[in-house]
Amino acid sequence: MESVGNSISTTVTALSSVHYFIEAVLIALVVYLFVFRKKEKRSTLKLTEEQKEELIAEWTPDPLVPELDYQELARKPKYVDGKMGKYVQIEGKEYLNAGTTNFLGFVGDSRIEEIAKKTIFKYGVGSCGPRGFYGTVDVHLDLEKELAQFLNCEEAVLYSYGFATIASAIPAYAKRGDVIFADKGVNFAIQKGLQASRSRIEWFEHNDTEDLERLLKIQEEKDLKDPKKASKVRRFMVVEGLYAKTADICPLKRLLELKWKYKVRIFIDESFSFGVLGKTGRGKFLFKFVF
Structure with a gap:
């Protein structure tokens, strides 16, 4: 029995040695394939400068666009014949002009x-x-x-371009160190004015007066902690009477309540609401109350 046990032990040892040997061979083969063969493959792909020039000369790139006969496919441009009013004439047919901002009908009057x-x-x-x-x-x-x-105001300032009005009016009043509470839905002209002011901008959710008051309360707490600094900081609110992006009307009554409660100056862009909203066409708001 003892001799049988020794024989089995010798066999197991021999098998283990064979197993380790096979593993070592496989690992060496894998290393060879990933390292040496890769180097050989790279070396076989190396080209001389002359070969590169020949390949480049023979290469014909595919066109980015299909070949077309532009003379045949030349599209006749369509243009508006006449005034850019509510309706326009294109090739003798009348169309509704959905891209106009001539809300008051001044064109053609x-x-x-x-x-x-x-x-x-x-x-x-x-x-x-x-x-x-x-x-x-x-x-x-x-x-x-x-x-x-x-507008029942003491004075008015005339600009030659609507975009420049609000974009320059905001930085004319607000400066670095001031804080502006702006609706997230304001138009691009207002956004440029906010950037030019270099003031700290606090964005509130579109037409959400609760979110606006939350920000106003936070600012009020900061002011109470540092009254000296607060005396030098001016606070503004920027909204639109009739939003250009969404056609929403601002909640003016609530905005004015917050304005007086938290002592905030207010800008209202009336570019789209002027002449459209209000009993007399003066927009949502009489400008003499803005500040």
């Missing part, structure tokens, strides 16, 4: 056209007429006076 003709004969025409380039003339002052009367 006969009274405005007659005044425009007289104005052109008196002042001439140009590609643009900003007062910063050409100076202030009497019609600028007359229009400012009439707008102030219409």
